[in-house]
Amino acid sequence: MLSRIFTGLLLFVSINTTAQQVHAGFTQVTNYLIYYPDGYNTDTTRRWPLMVFLHGSGESGSDVDKVKVNGPPKLVADGKKFPFIIISPQASSPQVGFPPLQVHALLADVKEHNRVDPDRVYLTGLSMGGYGAWKIAQEYPEDFAAVIPVCGGGDTSLNWKLRYMPVWNFHGGKDMNVPISQSDDMVSSLRKYNPTIRYTIYPEVGHNSWEKAYDTDSLYTWMLSQTRFRFHETNPDPASLKLYEGKFLDQRNDTLVFQSDGKQLIVWPAGAPDDKLPLKSSGPGRFYINDRMLTEIVFPSGKSKAPYFTLYDRNDRKVCRRVK
Amino acid sequence: MLSRIFTGLLLFVSINTTAQQVHAGFTQVTNYLIYYPDGYNTDTTRRWPLMVFLHGSGESGSDVDKVKVNGPPKLVADGKKFPFIIISPQASSPQVGFPPLQVHALLADVKEHNRVDPDRVYLTGLSMGGYGAWKIAQEYPEDFAAVIPVCGGGDTSLNWKLRYMPVWNFHGGKDMNVPISQSDDMVSSLRKYNPTIRYTIYPEVGHNSWEKAYDTDSLYTWMLSQTRFRFHETNPDPASLKLYEGKFLDQRNDTLVFQSDGKQLIVWPAGAPDDKLPLKSSGPGRFYINDRMLTEIVFPSGKSKAPYFTLYDRNDRKVCRRVK
Incomplete structure (x- = not known):
């Protein structure tokens, strides 16, 4: 039976079947x-x-x-x-x-x-x-x-x-x-x-x-000669940030609001202005949260009032479309 | 650090760093x-x-x-x-x-x-x-x-x-x-x-x-009152099996050949007639390999010379299209 994930499963079950609800442990060893x-x-x-x-x-x-x-x-x-x-x-x-x-x-x-x-x-x-x-x-x-x-x-x-x-x-x-x-x-x-x-x-x-x-x-x-990827922060052009302001709808019908404070782009879920999240810029139309996490927001570059962006998160790629 | 999959990781590393390539073990416990x-x-x-x-x-x-x-x-x-x-x-x-x-x-x-x-x-x-x-x-x-x-x-x-x-x-x-x-x-x-x-x-x-x-x-x-699913075998209509004969191409450009022997449908990868696999029938246009595995081949029902079928395997759903 496929009960061993890796090799040498060292079984170590300490149960007492006279009690009704007891502690047990399941041990796996990777050699x-x-x-x-x-x-x-x-x-x-x-x-x-x-x-x-x-x-x-x-x-x-x-x-x-x-x-x-x-x-x-x-x-x-x-x-x-x-x-x-x-x-x-x-x-x-x-x-x-x-x-x-x-x-x-x-x-x-x-x-x-x-x-x-x-x-x-x-x-x-x-x-x-x-x-x-x-x-x-x-x-x-x-x-x-x-x-x-x-x-x-x-x-x-x-x-x-x-x-x-x-x-x-x-x-x-x-x-x-x-x-x-x-x-x-x-x-x-x-x-x-x-x-x-x-x-x-x-x-x-x-x-x-x-x-x-x-x-x-x-x-x-x-x-x-290779080192682990990290985003490098760039100074965004304040005028270009304006292009990405607006409301966007993802596939789950959640609305995200983007606004610029003149220095950076800030995003929050519509209806939850307390959850504001500042985004860092890694280039024109590209934004990220943490320089090590591959979570990234990418607008089609150079388009004024871009009609959508792609959100890459840990598990998914979502295309979020601009709405009124 | 995210090194514990479940709780109570019981570390048990037996290494000898003076040797060059040594045995080690990594132990995880699920409570x-x-x-x-x-x-x-x-x-x-x-x-x-x-x-x-x-x-x-x-x-x-x-x-x-x-x-x-x-x-x-x-x-x-x-x-x-x-x-x-x-x-x-x-x-x-x-x-x-x-x-x-x-x-x-x-x-x-x-x-x-x-x-x-x-x-x-x-x-x-x-x-x-x-x-x-x-x-x-x-x-x-x-x-x-x-x-x-x-x-x-x-x-x-x-x-x-x-x-x-x-x-x-x-x-x-x-x-x-x-x-x-x-x-x-x-x-x-x-x-x-x-x-x-x-x-x-x-x-x-x-x-x-x-x-x-x-x-x-x-x-x-x-x-x-629920029990684990299993396919139930049905006796296919030999004439209907003829409808599903032919060659089909999946998204990987692998060709599958389907042929009836009068009693059941048989499939093999084109070019590998030694790898013939008999399919069991679970209803019109539905075929499976093993009654417990959810691998299944589903033709659009009632269509003569169906133009495609859907192959459900362990990880994927593939639509395979009929070819000459």
Whole structure:
């Protein structure tokens, strides 16, 4: 039965069935490998970059040493040194794979207990782990500075969440396990939002594109030069702010009121003027709340009295139309 | 930091930072209350119905006794008897809420270690837990026989997944915390797929609609009369099967070939005739693979050489169009 999310579920139920309503606990263990770079133990003031590596379906199970069969954990086992921490969680089964929440929680825990640079956390994976990398990045874009999926694929309809994510995708042109169309679709869909996406195809390689990919030294150079996205505040032109004033209706028929105070745009739900929220500007027609959250309001640029804006929030993209 | 999925995360990291690549474990504990009905310990041959109860945001935290403040756990604490098992997990914080995967895994574990009737598992919750109930049912419809959200809301675009789910929804007409429009939207959207949905509004009640809802005895009678959905196999008319023969293209440009062998419809991906899959019929133009999985193929009924069909799979609804 599919009761184990990750591997090695350590059951720990302390119940007393003679009482009527009793306390109980359900315990889950995620097994993972962790690699520390040279110097981690001696240079204790520094915060280090971290890479999350997600293995392929064949390495699933409860023996975490299986994870060393491919990818960075194999290179480490063979003696290669990397200048960053690597964590490699093991999925209990291909059916369970890598649930985004589980990886997010594991990562948060690793960050809490190790000297990790939160602005330089990277996500990669191969095959099943490539699918995992796409999915986890889409669910938690704020966690990562860059994503490197290898011979995976995913849900193209969520790629708007990766509009600010540096991505380098790899695939073998003759992959018979995961057709290259899976990567083609993700890349072409994402490119609309994110023109800087990198895509390396090895035309003559089958499913095992990971060996060449993880042997690419420039991959790590590129990766380490990426830092987690943040909005940069710009000074808006007070006259242009006037263009965005007005009332807008979202799909839920909630009305939002936008007004300028001469310096910034302020928004509140109609009928609740006490809930005023100042917006920061990141460019013409672009506004945000918090420089780390990807919540963003985007007006079509340069249009006077723009008829709509797009609201990107954590879970959704909404188009809000201007009303009287 | 958001590293605790549920409450009482019991940290258990066994790492040795002098080695280069080492084993580690990340442990999470979900605390919950469990109630056993009278007779559970003596009648050990029977399998029992089970209700999952999800509390409101105020009861989040690490003291699981807080969960007894409202709803069925409160009624039990006050001496009420129910003829079914109740599990009441505690969310660590309102920010974390009730992640569907976590509740799904907890439920699977409880089913594995208790005498639960898998066809009579019910899901309910109030306020934050009402949102949780909608979301978890949408993510894991195969888990539940019925869902009872109280003053919650959710994502209407996923309601197609609840097309076979018995639902009884409650809300107070004067709720200022969760506007009744949240329930209205869910109910009117779901009714298109599922006309039997029940909706009880208490016009004069504010946010606390749960007291009245959980005091409604007929709620439990109705609930216990529901069993988990399964497709029922029908004998298709061989002539009608001919109508659905042909090639169809899905949105990913994958071609599916449908052919009848006179008794049933058979499908395979074009170019892979070895992957033939027989479909069972559940009525005119309706086909399924497994009577418990909600994967379903629906042709527009009564149309000769139907121009398309809708494929419902675990995560997606696809419209596949007929091609030459």
